[in-house]
Amino acid sequence: MSTADRIARWMFTAYMVVFFAYLFMPLLVMSAATFNTSRFPTVTPWQGTTLKWFAELWADAAMWRAVWTSVVVAFFVVLVSLPVGTAAALLLTSLHARARGFFYALMVSPLLTPGVVVGISTLVLWRQLNVGGGTFLIVVAQSTFIICYVMLMVVARLQRFDRTQEEAALGLGASRVMVFRRIMLPYLKPSLIAAAFLAILQSVENYNTTLFVRGFETPLTVFIATKVRTGLTPAVNALALIMIVMTVLGAIAYEIARRRQAAAKDERS
Amino acid sequence: MASLYQRFGGGLATIFIALVVLWLAGMVLAPNLMMVDYALRPNLPPAQIGGPNDVYSLDNILYLANESVHRSIFFKTIWASALVAFITFLVCYPIAFWLAQRATMGQAAVAILALTIPFWINEVLRTLAWYIILAFRGPLNALLLNIGVIDAPVRWNGDGGVLAGMVYAYILFMLFPIYNSIESLEKSQIEAARDLGASTWRIHWRVVMPHAKAGIATGCVFTFMLAAGSYVAPALLGAPGSRWFTEIIYNWFFEGGDWNRGAAYALVLLVLCLFVVLATLKIARVNLTDVAK
Numbered sequence: 178m179s180t181a182d183r184i185a186r187w188m189f190t191a192y193m194v195v196f197f198a199y200l201f202m203p204l205l206v207m208s209a210a211t212f213n214t215s216r217f218p219t220v221t222p223w224q225g226t227t228l229k230w231f232a233e234l235w236a237d238a239a240m241w242r243a244v245w246t247s248v249v250v251a252f253f254v255v256l257v258s259l260p261v262g263t264a265a266a267l268l269l270t271s272l273h274a275r276a277r278g279f280f281y282a283l284m285v286s287p288l289l290t291p292g293v294v295v296g297i298s299t300l301v302l303w304r305q306l307n308v309g310g311g312t313f314l315i316v317v318a319q320s321t322f323i324i325c326y327v328m329l330m331v332v333a334r335l336q337r338f339d340r341t342q343e344e345a346a347l348g349l350g351a352s353r354v355m356v357f358r359r360i361m362l363p364y365l366k367p368s369l370i371a372a373a374f375l376a377i378l379q380s381v382e383n384y385n386t387t388l389f390v391r392g393f394e395t396p397l398t399v400f401i402a403t404k405v406r407t408g409l410t411p412a413v414n415a416l417a418l419i420m421i422v423m424t425v426l427g428a429i430a431y432e433i434a435r436r437r438q439a440a441a442k443d444e445r446s
Numbered sequence: 447m448a449s450l451y452q453r454f455g456g457g458l459a460t461i462f463i464a465l466v467v468l469w470l471a472g473m474v475l476a477p478n479l480m481m482v483d484y485a486l487r488p489n490l491p492p493a494q495i496g497g498p499n500d501v502y503s504l505d506n507i508l509y510l511a512n513e514s515v516h517r518s519i520f521f522k523t524i525w526a527s528a529l530v531a532f533i534t535f536l537v538c539y540p541i542a543f544w545l546a547q548r549a550t551m552g553q554a555a556v557a558i559l560a561l562t563i564p565f566w567i568n569e570v571l572r573t574l575a576w577y578i579i580l581a582f583r584g585p586l587n588a589l590l591l592n593i594g595v596i597d598a599p600v601r602w603n604g605d606g607g608v609l610a611g612m613v614y615a616y617i618l619f620m621l622f623p624i625y626n627s628i629e630s631l632e633k634s635q636i637e638a639a640r641d642l643g644a645s646t647w648r649i650h651w652r653v654v655m656p657h658a659k660a661g662i663a664t665g666c667v668f669t670f671m672l673a674a675g676s677y678v679a680p681a682l683l684g685a686p687g688s689r690w691f692t693e694i695i696y697n698w699f700f701e702g703g704d705w706n707r708g709a710a711y712a713l714v715l716l717v718l719c720l721f722v723v724l725a726t727l728k729i730a731r732v733n734l735t736d737v738a739k
Contacts, residue, residue, distance in 0.1 A: 185646070189540065196541055203575035203614065206585055210578055218578050221588035261469050264462035271450040283470055289723050290716060292677020293692050297712045298477035301484045301705060321473040343453070353455030382568030385677045385692075388733055389699065398570040398678075405577060405682055414578075417571045428566040432559075 204421065211414040218411040230411040237412060243400035246312065250396060251380040253316040254323055255373050261320070262327025262372065263365065269328070270335050285329070295321055296389030307333035310392025318390045323379050327372040334368040367438060374431055378424070478716075484709035506710030516694055516711075523691035524718065526605065527673035530612045531620075531666045537613060538621040538665070543654065546628035547636070566619040573682045576611040580683065607683035608690070612673050619672065620665035626656060627661025663730030670726075671719045691715060 210218040214225040234240060265284055269277060287295060299318040300310060308314065340365075346356045362369075384398040391399055397420075404413045486502045494500065510516055525731040545554050558583035564572065579586050585597040602610075631654060639649045655662065680690030695715065698708030728731075 187543070192540055193544075196537070197545050197560065199537075199614070200561070200617070203572065204564060204567065207571070207575040207578055217581070217583065219581060219584050221583075221585045231460050249521055261465045264465040265469065267454070267462055268450060268466050271453060283474065287474055289671065289720065290669060291692075291719055293675050293677055293695060294481075294716045294719075295477075297482040297695070297699070297709060299473070300699075301709055302477040302480040304705075305480065317473065321469075321477075324469055324473075353453070354458060357454055357458055378566070382570070382621060384568075384570050388677060388696070398568065401570050401574060402678060402682065405574060409577075413574070417574060420571060424566045424568070425563060428563065 206416055208418045208421065211411050211418050213411060217409060219416045230415045230441065233410070234412040234415040238411075239395070243395050243397045246394050247381050247397040250312060250315050250319065251377045253312075254319050254380040255376050257316065257320040258324045258327045258376050259369060259373060262324045263331050263369070265324065265328040266331035266335055267338060269332060285325055288325045290322070292322075292383070292385030293389060296386040299386075300390050310390045311394055312392035314392065315387050315394065315396065317382055318386050319380050322386070323376045326375055326379065328373045330368045330375070331365060334365060335445060338364060371431070371435075374427070378427075481709045481713060481716075484706050485713040487706055489704045489706040506707045506713060509707060511597075512712060512713060519689050519694055520691050520714070523674055526609070527670050529657050529686045530609060530616070530673040533609070534616055534620045534669050535624075535662065535666060538617060538624060542621050542624040543628055543650075546625050547631070547633065556662075561618065561621065566706040569615055570678050570716055571680050572713065573611050576614060577682050580607050580610070601685070603683055604685040604688045608680050608688060611679040612676065613678075615679060616672050617671045619668040623661040623664040623668070624658055625661070627658040631657045657732050660732045663726050663732050667723050667726045670722055674715065674719055 202370060206220055207218070209220050211230055212226050212228070213220060213223055214227045214229075215222070269280055269284065297319050299314060299321065303309075303314055303317070339359075341355050342360050346360055347353070351359070383398060384402065387396055387399060395403070397416075401413055401416065404410075450462065453459075456463065477614065485506055486504070487500060488503065488505060490497070490499060510520065529620055541557075545557055549557060578584055581587075582599055582601060586602065587596070590596045591599065635653055635657075635680055639653050644652070675692060676690070677692045680688065684690060684693075691711070692715070695708050695711045698704050698711060702708070
């Protein structure tokens, strides 16, 4: 190996180390700060190890209200975006090529719109109907773009769907509703579960859109951002740590489910 | 449309179409049209709405063009977002290349898992993490003081902080499109270029990057758009002197109380983003269908 190669290899290793440090250091520092006695969340200086910030978080009534708001919003977002996203995917796949291009562009346009604009446009439309910001508008605004994700995930699965199954069922005398309920829905089920998971995640983590339509409601992300400005204590880090652990566990469960399914498919074929 | 009826029968097909119309007309088109309507009308007291003064004009948009502070913040947001996209690209390209061409299956699987984990975590928390690191009495200053790089703590909040937080937040949106597009490059092409005497830089510049053009364009477009439309990073990591355009929009709505002007500013942001997205995709000859993957 030449010297130049060795230098290149060494530089690349250094880059990888820096890259992954950049990726994980912020999260590690934030998590570690939860256990520091210091009133401001930090790791330098370490003033003593404590669990008191979890207790303080637990006693924070405003935090529990924020959790409740986020849960309610996420529930209704899933309720709206799964059926609409599925309908959009089915509509899209049964259109002719030219119309499909147009509708596809229209359907993904909310993803190409800045989040704040989605919130603002929803807010001004509903003001005409005398509906102000609040849980209802948060659900409407978030669903506007979360439907896109559901639609894309369902379309991806529909592309591998074998239409002869439907024809066979129809030939055997099943009604069209029955074909949909007994063949299409079970076929789509894995992607619908994945889409629901993604929708919950997107809903709970959304900030830019929610900020404009929240009215007097305070979902979790808004609660955290407000805390940063009005008085950040490691109790917020405790909340962050809990959310991180829950998301990572969720992500792992999702990954395991996906692999198990892929393995099952391999066995069958 | 007809095939939808044929396939699912009248009842189901009607429900599907109704749901999609509700979404596209009621949640996508109508709000945006109403925003345009707001943007073009003056801000009037309720009694005068619909009166002789309630006429369409470009006043709100011209206001942005003439107000020097807002105008400079607008342009700063554009170039800073482009800078975020460019730096994110520089940070991601080597690892994307390594993942797609050099890593073994096992290495790639582990690396991708490690890359994905931080991005399951919400943007506000990732920004909060940076807020803690960059704090005046925070770990970064403590570390730099300790090893003697600086003599006094530095205030990181401001443009630098926003940049660090945004690049961090959007890495994955850049990395995966580039990775996907480099993956389809035949290894033999790189070897051929090397055998013919091309240097490493030249191989990347003339072989890998042209091949990955679509992925690079997609990543840059997404990063630019997310950065330009972000509120949380500038709000948490910025300083009063480093305001972002979205913060000006927010202030029109919730502090200035002029929704019409706020809507006009939001419209300008939307048009800018759509323009950048479509122009970049056109230049890189990428289809919209490929972007949303």
